[in-house]
Amino acid sequence: MEPMNNDPTKICHVVAMPYPGRGHINPMMNFCKLLALRKDEILITFVVTEEWLGFLDSEPKPANFRFATIPNVIPSEIGRAADFPGFIKAVLTKLEEPFERLLDQLEPPKPRLVIHDTSLMWVADVGNRRNIPVASLWIMPASVFTVLYHFDLLKQNGHFPVDVSERGNELVNYIPGIPPTRIADLPTIFYGDGLKTGHIACEAVSRVSKAQYLLFTSIYELESQAIDALKAAISTPIYSIGPAIPYFRLVENSSDSQNSDTSYMQWLDSQPKSSVLYISQGSFLSVSKVQMDEIIAGVDMSGVRFLWVARGDASWIKAGCGDLANKGVVVPWCDQLKVLCHPSIGGFWTHCGWNSTKEGVFAGTPFLTYPICWDQIPNSKTIVEDWKIGWKVRRGMGEEEHLVTRKEIAGIVQRFMDLESDEVKEMRRRAKELKEVCQRAVCKGGPVETAIDAFIHDILQCRDR
Numbered sequence: 058m059e060p061m062n063n064d065p066t067k068i069c070h071v072v073a074m075p076y077p078g079r080g081h082i083n084p085m086m087n088f089c090k091l092l093a094l095r096k097d098e099i100l101i102t103f104v105v106t107e108e109w110l111g112f113l114d115s116e117p118k119p120a121n122f123r124f125a126t127i128p129n130v131i132p133s134e135i136g137r138a139a140d141f142p143g144f145i146k147a148v149l150t151k152l153e154e155p156f157e158r159l160l161d162q163l164e165p166p167k168p169r170l171v172i173h174d175t176s177l178m179w180v181a182d183v184g185n186r187r188n189i190p191v192a193s194l195w196i197m198p199a200s201v202f203t204v205l206y207h208f209d210l211l212k213q214n215g216h217f218p219v220d221v222s223e224r225g226n227e228l229v230n231y232i233p234g235i236p237p238t239r240i241a242d243l244p245t246i247f248y249g250d251g252l253k254t255g256h257i258a259c260e261a262v263s264r265v266s267k268a269q270y271l272l273f274t275s276i277y278e279l280e281s282q283a284i285d286a287l288k289a290a291i292s293t294p295i296y297s298i299g300p301a302i303p304y305f306r307l308v309e310n311s312s313d314s315q316n317s318d319t320s321y322m323q324w325l326d327s328q329p330k331s332s333v334l335y336i337s338q339g340s341f342l343s344v345s346k347v348q349m350d351e352i353i354a355g356v357d358m359s360g361v362r363f364l365w366v367a368r369g370d371a372s373w374i375k376a377g378c379g380d381l382a383n384k385g386v387v388v389p390w391c392d393q394l395k396v397l398c399h400p401s402i403g404g405f406w407t408h409c410g411w412n413s414t415k416e417g418v419f420a421g422t423p424f425l426t427y428p429i430c431w432d433q434i435p436n437s438k439t440i441v442e443d444w445k446i447g448w449k450v451r452r453g454m455g456e457e458e459h460l461v462t463r464k465e466i467a468g469i470v471q472r473f474m475d476l477e478s479d480e481v482k483e484m485r486r487r488a489k490e491l492k493e494v495c496q497r498a499v500c501k502g503g504p505v506e507t508a509i510d511a512f513i514h515d516i517l518q519c520r521d522r
């Protein structure tokens with residue numbers, strides 16, 4: 058980091074407005090911290106609701122990164138999944154006015170850039186009205202952006218609207234930069250319940266032309282075809298700013314990673330190499346109670362060691378898995394990337410949120426995929442079919458929708474964690490290869506740093522004009 062700059066005229070004040078959800082706030086916060094660490098003349102004001110500040114207050118942050126709050130004008134984070142369309146409506150209609158009020162009240166210097174989650178379309182309008190340049194940050198894969206961007210092609214090819222239970226196996230092979238993909242592997246916004254909110258995602262993507270910069274939370278090398286195709290189609294400058302996971306914190310903490318500070322890390326320290334399955338179904342939506350009972354019983358029957366992140370379900374899992382003393386630990390929350398990078402972790406059971414996907418790839422962990430909705434379905438397909446570093450537990454939506462039984466789960470978990478199996482060895486070798494791609498991308502002077510520096514250069518130039 059450069060020496061602290063005390064000249065206020067040199068400060069480039071950046072206001073960041075994330076979508077209020079864990080999977081969205083984390084990557085935007087990680088990116089903003091990287092900006093602040095990279096250039097001390099950048100001052101970040103990161104805007105969250107008062108409720109979210111309570112969740113984030115203890116976050117370590119650079120001196121030139123600060124939080125600002127707006128009132129709790131949207132439904133609480135706790136239980137928001139109960140009415141997802143209602144939550145989205147509130148996020149799109151209730152936040153703009155307090156955000157504008159906050160902008161009016163912010164201490165100088167005047168903001169020079171607003172970074173917003175692409176889904177918060179109204180932020181771009183605020184920036185445009187106030188003549189503040191806008192950077193749109195897309196926090197799902199670039200490939201998902203591409204599919205939404207080319208939504209019209211689905212219509213033209215008779216693939217929207219579609220009954221996925223009948224035509225889920227038909228191939229979509231005409232979207233630039235996207236390998237042939239079954240309809241059932243598209244983001245769920247094109248069918249079923251997803252239709253209630255899908256049009257909003259398509260609209261958000263179509264309005265990206267209002268932004269002066271478009272940022273992908275991707276490693277270019279992992280999504281090069283989709284990103285290149287978008288660069289050819291969109292005139293807004295595009296930057297692949299890397300995985301936006303907290304890898305920079307791993308380096309900071311490397312001295313304490315040996316003497317682990319929490320009981321679950323101590324437990325991991327005492328387990329054999331690659332023997333533990335890390336299980337996390339994400340921060341927000343859950344599977345049905347019946348299915349959850351099968352998962353708990355199946356993991357228990359497998360006899361495999363596990364570290365399980367369970368929000369409300371901890372006592373349920375503990376009861377279902379009997380005596381945990383030797384085989385597992387259940388925690389309400391953990392430092393996920395640090396856990397995934399622990400040598401005792403041998404696999405990652407995930408719902409395939411984009412952040413979890415990138416964290417698992419970065420750590421070189423093979424995956425068992427159990428996607429629930431949205432981009433998680435194509436992410437599962439990418440992990441299993443394109444990268445070949447995982448197996449599907451839940452096969453997908455539409456015609457393959459069925460309860461996965463405890464017996465099936467026990468079998469797949471056992472086979473997946475069998476380090477002697479040739480198939481598993483090959484999958485682990487591939488996972489290690491992709492880990493190296495990621496680590497090369499984020500190393501000093503690598504493509505991620507270069508892309509972030511290019512973005513910083515461009516926003517500072519714009520300021521200087």
Ligand SMILES: O=c1ccn([C@@H]2O[C@H](COP(=O)(O)OP(=O)(O)O[C@H]3O[C@H](CO)[C@@H](O)[C@H](O)[C@H]3O)[C@@H](O)[C@H]2O)c(=O)[nH]1
Pocket residue numbers: 078079080081083196197337339340341342366389390391392393394409410411412413414416430431432433
């Ligand atoms: O014990 C835990 C569990 C999770 N996490 C973190 O929480 C985040 C979870 O993000 P993600 O894996 O993307 O899951 P969701 O929160 O479910 O993400 C939502 O947002 C993502 C980005 O748009 C989408 O890809 C997902 O489909 C959507 O559900 C990650 O950074 C994890 O490291 C922890 O730190 N500790």
